[in-house]
Amino acid sequence: MRLLLRVQDGLLTVLALIGALAIVTLMLHVVADVVLRNTVNSPIPATYEIVTHYYMIAAAFIPLAWVERGGGMVQVEVIDSFLGPRGLYWSDRTVDVISTVIYGALAWVTWLTALRNFDTGxxxxxxxxxxxxxxxxxxxxxxxxxxxxxxxxxIFVPKQELRK
Incomplete structure (x- = not known):
């Protein structure tokens, strides 16, 4: 399990770097476009298309796992005050299972869409x-x-383990 956690942390680090690179590149690209448009009347071609089809997608979807790792996405706290430690454990596991199934389905469907778009260019x-x-x-x-x-x-590793 420790190996899996190290692999996950490595992948999250790579994705964080890709996301940060996308944001920095986005800023540089847009600034260069604005400067060139206003100084020499020659904007960078396709800036809008590149920003919307690359940078914004990277900024929106790359950090999902990073946010999940920190527990910042899905939390059910409506009934937490009524549950004991065992109830909280099962409530957290249930949310984790549902989240895993939904993320897995979204990954599968979007993978098929990506392959279709690759095939058609x-x-x-x-x-x-x-x-x-x-x-x-x-x-x-x-x-x-x-x-x-x-x-x-x-689902399988207690939150205390994940924070170590």
């Missing part, structure tokens, strides 16, 4: 420039897949 047109968008579709199942792994581990 999905792109958008920015004036006359073709911007391939199919690679960004793989970020979504990646985020959901690692969130699935994170919640699945939480």
């Amino acid at each position: 999905t792109f958008v047109l920015a004036q006359t420039l073709r911007v391939p968008t199919w690679p960004a579709y793989f970020l979504v199942p990646l985020g959901f897949g690692l969130a699935t792994l994170t919640t699945a581990i939480r």
Whole structure:
């Protein structure tokens, strides 16, 4: 189990770096576009398409597992004050199982969508420039897949273990 937790932490670190890189690149790209547009009247082509199809998807879906690792996504606290330690344990496990199933289903469906878009070579047109968008579709199942792994581990490993 320790090996699985180390693998998960390694993957979360890689995804955190990818997410941070996406945000920094987004900022640099947009700033460069604004500066070039206002100084030499020559904006960077397809900035809007790249921002919406790459950077925003990375910013939205890559951090899912990171947030789940910290326990910041799904929490059921409506009846927690009425439950004892054993009831809390089972309530947490039930939420973890439901979250795992939902994340797993989302990962599977978005994986199939990514494969379909890869096969067809999905792109958008920015004036006359073709911007391939199919690679960004793989970020979504990646985020959901690692969130699935994170919640699945939480089913079997007590929260005290995860915080060590």
